[in-house]
Amino acid sequence: MKTRxxxxxxxxxxxxxxxxxxxxxxxxxxxxxRNFAKRRMRALVHEFSDEFLPGYAFVFIANxxxxxxxxxxxxxxxxxxxxxxxxxxLRSA
Numbered sequence: 001m002k003t004r005x006x007x008x009x010x011x012x013x014x015x016x017x018x019x020x021x022x023x024x025x026x027x028x029x030x031x032x033x034r035n036f037a038k039r040r041m042r043a044l045v046h047e048f049s050d051e052f053l054p055g056y057a058f059v060f061i062a063n064x065x066x067x068x069x070x071x072x073x074x075x076x077x078x079x080x081x082x083x084x085x086x087x088x089x090l091r092s093a
Contacts, residue, residue: 001085005077007061010085020051024062036061044078
């Protein structure tokens with residue numbers, strides 16, 4: 001699911017654990033900006049950790065706006081993207 005601040009991908013796993021991955025390409029910026037974007041995504045995952053279902057893998061992909069957006073805007077983008085991708089995966093399972 002693509003939003004202004006990031007892209008999220010959800011996939012079903014065969015086991016009962018949940019996995020989370022983060023990535024930021026060079027298009028985001030230099031190493032400092034990429035690390036900042038990933039830290040912001042990690043903070044959001046930590047904040048919404050109660051809503052992650054076991055048996056699913058999530059990948060959050062940063063874009064150039066991830067490091068620039070206000071954190072409250074990024075938070076709403078993250079939550080929308082997370083809910084939408086989770087819903088799509090549950091529907092297809």
